[in-house]
Amino acid sequence: xxxxxxxxxxxxxxxxxxxxxxxxxxxxxxxxxxxxxxxxxxxxxxxxxxxxxxxxxxxxxxxxxxxxxxxxxxxxxxxxxxxxxxxxxxxxxxxxxxxxxxxxxxxxxxxxxxxxxxxxxxxxxxxxxxxxxxxxxxxxxxxxxxxxxxxxxxxxxx
Amino acid sequence: xxxxxxxxxxxxxxxxxxxxxxxxxxxxxxxxxxxxxxxxxxxxxxxxxxxxxxxxxxxxxxxxxxxxxxxxxxxxxxxxxxxxxxxxxxxxxxxxxxxxxxxxxxxxxxxxxxxxxxxxxxxxxxxxxxxxxxxxxxxxxxxxxxxxxxxxxxxxxxxxxxxxxxxxxxxxxxxxxxxxxxxxxxxxxxxxxxxxxxxxxxxxxxxxxxxxxxxxxxxxxxxxxxxxxxxxxxxxxxxxxxxxxxxxxxxxxxxxxxxxxxxxxxxxxxxxxxxxxxxxxxxxxxxxxxxxxxxxxxxxxxxxxxxxxxxxxxxxxxxxxxxxxxxxxxxxxxxxxxxxxxxxxxxxxxxxxxxxxxxxxxxxxxxxxxxxxxxxxxxxxxxxxxxxxxxxxxxxxxxxxxxxxxxxxxxxxxxxxxxxxxxxxxxxxxxxxxxxxxxxxxxxxxxxxxxxxxxxxxxxxxxxxxxxxxxxxxxxxxxxxxxxxxxxxxxxxxxxxxxxxx
Numbered sequence: 001x002x003x004x005x006x007x008x009x010x011x012x013x014x015x016x017x018x019x020x021x022x023x024x025x026x027x028x029x030x031x032x033x034x035x036x037x038x039x040x041x042x043x044x045x046x047x048x049x050x051x052x053x054x055x056x057x058x059x060x061x062x063x064x065x066x067x068x069x070x071x072x073x074x075x076x077x078x079x080x081x082x083x084x085x086x087x088x089x090x091x092x093x094x095x096x097x098x099x100x101x102x103x104x105x106x107x108x109x110x111x112x113x114x115x116x117x118x119x120x121x122x123x124x125x126x127x128x129x130x131x132x133x134x135x136x137x138x139x140x141x142x143x144x145x146x147x148x149x150x151x152x153x154x155x156x157x158x
Numbered sequence: 159x160x161x162x163x164x165x166x167x168x169x170x171x172x173x174x175x176x177x178x179x180x181x182x183x184x185x186x187x188x189x190x191x192x193x194x195x196x197x198x199x200x201x202x203x204x205x206x207x208x209x210x211x212x213x214x215x216x217x218x219x220x221x222x223x224x225x226x227x228x229x230x231x232x233x234x235x236x237x238x239x240x241x242x243x244x245x246x247x248x249x250x251x252x253x254x255x256x257x258x259x260x261x262x263x264x265x266x267x268x269x270x271x272x273x274x275x276x277x278x279x280x281x282x283x284x285x286x287x288x289x290x291x292x293x294x295x296x297x298x299x300x301x302x303x304x305x306x307x308x309x310x311x312x313x314x315x316x317x318x319x320x321x322x323x324x325x326x327x328x329x330x331x332x333x334x335x336x337x338x339x340x341x342x343x344x345x346x347x348x349x350x351x352x353x354x355x356x357x358x359x360x361x362x363x364x365x366x367x368x369x370x371x372x373x374x375x376x377x378x379x380x381x382x383x384x385x386x387x388x389x390x391x392x393x394x395x396x397x398x399x400x401x402x403x404x405x406x407x408x409x410x411x412x413x414x415x416x417x418x419x420x421x422x423x424x425x426x427x428x429x430x431x432x433x434x435x436x437x438x439x440x441x442x443x444x445x446x447x448x449x450x451x452x453x454x455x456x457x458x459x460x461x462x463x464x465x466x467x468x469x470x471x472x473x474x475x476x477x478x479x480x481x482x483x484x485x486x487x488x489x490x491x492x493x494x495x496x497x498x499x500x501x502x503x504x505x506x507x508x509x510x511x512x513x514x515x516x517x518x519x520x521x522x523x524x525x526x527x528x529x530x531x532x533x534x535x536x537x538x539x540x541x542x543x544x545x546x547x548x549x550x551x552x553x554x555x556x557x558x559x560x561x562x563x564x565x566x567x568x569x570x571x572x573x574x575x576x577x578x579x580x581x582x583x584x585x586x587x588x589x590x591x592x593x594x595x596x597x598x599x600x601x602x603x604x605x606x607x608x609x610x611x612x613x614x615x616x617x618x619x620x621x622x623x624x625x626x627x628x629x630x631x632x633x634x635x636x637x638x639x640x641x642x643x644x645x646x647x648x649x650x651x652x653x654x655x656x657x658x659x660x
Binding site: 009012013016020024027030031034035037038040041042045046048049052053055056077078079080082083084087088090091094095099103106107110111114115116125129133136140142143144145 | 189200320321323324327328330331334338340341343345346369372373374375376377378379380538539540541543544545547548551552555556559561564565568571572575576579580582594597598601602
């Protein structure tokens with residue numbers, strides 16, 4: 001079990017280093033199209049970063065999988081990608097319905113995803129969070145994103 | 159004049175302004191993404207009808223308290239309010255996890271007070287010579303100062319210098335995204351108008367530290383504190399601060415110097431002070447695991463830098479940062495002319511007295527509240543995670559009122575999580591990102607003005623800084639090699655001894 005976990009960690013780091021190599025390679029490629037004054041610094045940093053990523057990748061691939069230090073993090077909660085997807089969903093909902101309804105929905109659903117079973121508690125929390133954000137936007141005169149639907153309704157009513 | 163200044167600043171109305179400014183500053187500062195710039199700009203229109211001295215006292219209090227308030231979320235939930243408090247969470251948060259959040263907060267208040275006092279003394283006593291020295295520095299020297307700070311990358315990559323350097327290079331590379339100041343051309347914008355002004359700093363920092371932290375907390379479950387109750391408080395913090403008096407002095411010096419140099423400012427002072435402290439420490443391994451010096455150094459530097467920033471503003475009329483530009487606007491609005499003629503009449507002394515009183519106001523309130531604020535970490539992560547994410551999103555949005563900034567925060571959050579998981583230090587990425595622009599702009603400007611690379615070694619200050627950068631960059635590698643050779647020698651010694659014994 002631990003061996004499989006270590007292998008996954010090892011693969012993850014290898015994938016991250018490959019992604020860094022590719023990203024910095026793309027930067028090098030685009031840098032070459034710039035004027036000499038603009039290209040000097042990005043080319044230098046991207047080349048240095050790319051070489052270093054390649055060296056680290058080589059070291060990582062040469063090292064046996066078991067040598068990766070196991071993480072001491074207890075996996076009691078929810079995986080990072082689930083929370084990230086919830087956030088992305090919240091931002092997409094904000095596009096349509098506006099920031100306040102999206103944050104209210106997010107504040108109601110995410111505690112449930114994270115293991116909170118008391119619906120009333122979650123509802124109260126969502127209401128408080130939404131009210132606080134509304135008050136914050138109002139007091140600081142920050143125009144919170146309205147969303148296309150709200151804009152459509154408000155536009156129609158005007 | 160001094161006595162008159164203090165008497166005027168201590169009137170009931172001015173004290174009320176001081177209290178109101180401190181409270182507003184603490185609240186604004188504690189919200190992620192909202193720093194001194196936001197607080198001072200928000201309050202400026204309200205000061206129009208006020209007596210000038212009250213207006214300046216209110217703004218000084220907001221300025222100082224916002225800078226301190228920024229650290230509260232950074233220490234308690236690892237959510238820095240801005241780039242200025244990034245370093246505070248590296249040791250402040252582990253202290254919170256150990257149940258010593260109240261001590262860390264009180265130490266932050268103490269460090270901020272001492273830093274503020276050091277900055278105030280520099281402002282009042284030695285601002286003239288300091289500014290004259292700063293004026294002797296040209297682009298070549300500014301580039302070298304950035305290089306000295308970048309030479310700390312190897313220290314920042316604790317345990318893995320190669321990973322630290324790699325992240326530093328990535329940060330430097332990301333800082334080049336956007337419009338090139340010298341040619342006007344766009345670099346790495348993918349054809350998007352949004353990226354033409356570069357990757358926004360606040361959403362990137364919030365993502366790297368706050369959202370990545372929320373993802374980690376979501377995975378861990380339970381509560382932030384790994385203990386059941388919060389221990390310690392003001393007395394323990396005083397003891398720790400007294401024990402680390404040299405740290406306070408070093409942090410204050412870094413803060414004042416970096417505050418005086420325009421553009422280097424708050425974002426880098428806290429990180430540089432932390433890394434210097436780690437470099438000089440006899441126990442660098444304990445940094446990042448709740449070392450009190452890791453809280454004191456950046457907090458002292460940050461607060462000293464806040465006041466240090468004001469030195470070129472009031473003495474030369476050159477604002478060192480956007481926040482001091484607003485502060486200068488307030489001074490002009492109320493009939494004061496910052497510059498060489500500043501020290502005339504009673505009013506400047508009222509300003510100085512107000513700045514000094516602001517340091518004590520946030521310190522007292524901060525110290526009183528530390529123990530109660532620290533209990534926040536006993537809340538379940540099921541509620542902490544959505545709170546952190548919601549605050550980070552609104553903080554990212556509030557910087558430019560841009561929905562895209564929230565997506566940037568999310569993207570950097572995932573990047574920060576992956577980096578944390580595989581041991582790539584995000585401190586190095588932030589250091590590279592903050593200093594990249596300063597280094598490139600001054601490097602190109604120095605070359606354009608002087609036409610040759612020789613300028614970096616012919617100017618005495620530049621040469622001295624270059625030597626410091628080289629020594630600073632190489633010393634961790636040299637000490638690591640020395641440790642390795644010492645270990646192998648002692649291993650041989652043990653081997654021989656066991657052979658003799660046999």
